[in-house]
Amino acid sequence: MEFQADHRRVHVKQVKIIEAASNPKLLLSFLNNGLQNIMRRLDYTEIGRTGRYFNCNGERQQMDNLYLYSGFKANFVHLEAGYFLRVDSVKKVVRTETVLEYIDSFYRMYEGKDRDEKRMALKESLIGTIVMTNYGKMQYYKVKNVLFIKGEEVMLDENLSMTKYYYDKYKVEIHKPTQPLLEVEPKRRYNQGLVLLFPEVCLMTGIPSSFDELRRKKISECSIRNPEDKVSEIQSLMDKLKPTEGINVLQQLGMDVNPNMSKLIGRVISVPRLQLGGNNSVESGKEAGFNLHSKPIYQYKHKxxxxxxxxxxxxxxxxxxxxxxxxxxxxxxxxxxxxxxxxxxxxxxxxxxxxxxxxxxxxxxxxxxxxxxxxxxxxxxxxxxxxxxxxxxxxxxxxxxxxxxxxxxxxxxxxxxxxxxxxxxxxx
CATH class of the missing domain: 3.40.50.2300 (Response regulator)
Known part of the structure; x- marks a missing residue:
């Protein structure tokens, strides 16, 4: 309580006590929220609520008109032996193609169709996709809607249009004023405002549907890490986590994150041999990726x-x-x-x-x-x-x-x- 002249100011702080034994779900929510804050301070951005974090401004690998960003899937889990921080290294594919370039090629594919049909098809194609901003501090966003309005018509205040805002803040000049706008999900849950982006300065993510099997296989080979590399990447993250303020807060609450990974003993179960029709079988080692188009199926009963x-x-x-x-x-x-x-x-x-x-x-x-x-x-x-x-x-x-x-x-x-x-x- 503070006294200032004839006035009194009272500061009230609400504190909630979480008992881990009685409410593990609430404790997990607390730990994962804390992890989000820690990863954010390490310049890692979470995509949606997936527990996948990527450093958009870090090193990236380029191949076949794509960028591969490295990151981590991390979250706290409650197991029989206690609470564990589960971490895995992951990759995210981002295209060099802008969303505007995708829209232009999409419209060319729908050439001859009426305007409303084109727009409806474009919405169906883009809503739910993940895009990455290509200016300032690069961030991922999930597309919520496509709005067919001009950026110059969106006024942030009396004298500031959305187009002018981009130039003043990011020195980004919008070259196509007639492009639609992307409405994306806010990065903060409590932010209920409208978040709009220009397709011209956003990149598409994910592998294009036009890629054939050979190109997809090449990307998979670059994305999949061997166990030794995974262990090294995860250990580097644990070393970064240890001195952070968030970990210090957990320590003050009587909790600590062991930087040493827990080793679990397991065994590899052999893959069963797959039997096809006509005494054919899938070649050993090919069970996960065989093509069934030139051999008869195992059993045919129904026309x-x-x-x-x-x-x-x-x-x-x-x-x-x-x-x-x-x-x-x-x-x-x-x-x-x-x-x-x-x-x-x-x-x-x-x-x-x-x-x-x-x-x-x-x-x-x-x-x-x-x-x-x-x-x-x-x-x-x-x-x-x-x-x-x-x-x-x-x-x-x-x-x-x-x-x-x-x-x-x-x-x-x-x-x-x-x-x-x-x-x-x-x-x-």
Whole structure:
């Protein structure tokens, strides 16, 4: 309590006592919140609430128009022996492609479509993706929405537009004033304001869908670390954590983080040999990455009568040709029939599903090829197909049909269709 002349000022501090034995969840929340603060002071940014932390301003590895950033997945866990800090070294892939470049290429792919359809498809493609700012202190953000307004129209105060703010604070000049804006999730949970970014100064993250299997494998080889390197990276983080203020606070509370890693003894369980059809088996050592497209499946009992339901303008030739060739190699008897929708309505889609089941074709499973902006109706259509029509479904989007790796994707989709009909692809 302070006395100032005739006034009295009272400072009240609320303290909450956490008993670890009675409330381990609350203690874990306290420890992980403290870990977030510690990692932030070490210049590591958490992506969402995943427990994955990356130093965007640290060293990065460049390959094939991509950047690979190093980081850690770290969180406290409660096990039988007590509370442990679980740490693993991880990699994050960031493209050299800006979000604006992605938007421009996306629009070129949708050339000829009306404006509203383009915008809806773009929203479906970007919402939920992670982008990284390419100015100032680089940070990751999750896209929440795409707003089709100009940055010059967004006024932060009477005399300061969003475009001018970027130039004044970061010396970043926005070259395309008509680009849409990205609404992203705030970095602080208590921040309820609108956070907007220019696509021009943000980078896409993740491996592009256009990359073939060979390029993906090359990236995986660079991302996967051997055990010795992982141990060295984790130990370096533990050495940094030890002198931090956050660790000192834990020590004052009677808790300490042992910088020495706990060693657990385990054994490697041998991978079972996978048996295919016709006395074929998967080569030893290839179980995690074998291609099932040239050998028969283990057991084929149920015929596949596939009804392909699509919208006008969707190109199906390559998809159907892959289905025909692959089904023969798999030893599957398969019939297909296409049903083109007259209108872009859910009712028309539902009507075609009924027709596929009840007509002379006798379909027993449907492949629904939806526009990208229909992804939100996925669950509704699946539920309707099972409950009202009584038919199984497999769903793709028309964007998938435009990918360079369509043959590989089509083979995987076909295997899912075959398995849904009750056939056995392989057995241990």
């Amino acid at each position: 596949v009568c596939l009804a392909v339901i699509y919208f006008h303008g969707t190109k199906l030739d390559e998809l159907l040709e892959t289905f025909r060739n692959t089904s023969k190699a798999l030893g599957i008897e398969m019939r297909m029939k296409t049903f083109q929708l007259a209108t872009r309505s859910l009712k028309d889609m539902e009507r075609q599903m009924k027709e596929a089941l009840s007509g002379n074709f006798g379909g027993n499973i449907c492949l629904l090829i939806l526009p990208a902006n229909w992804k939100s109706d996925y669950k509704k259509l699946k539920k309707y197909a099972i409950e009202q029509v009584g038919i199984l479904t497999q769903v793709m989007t028309d964007l998938t049909l435009r990918r360079r790796s369509l043959m590989s994707i089509a083979t995987k989709v076909l295997l899912q269709i075959v398995a849904k009909r009750g056939n056995t692809l392989w057995v241990p």
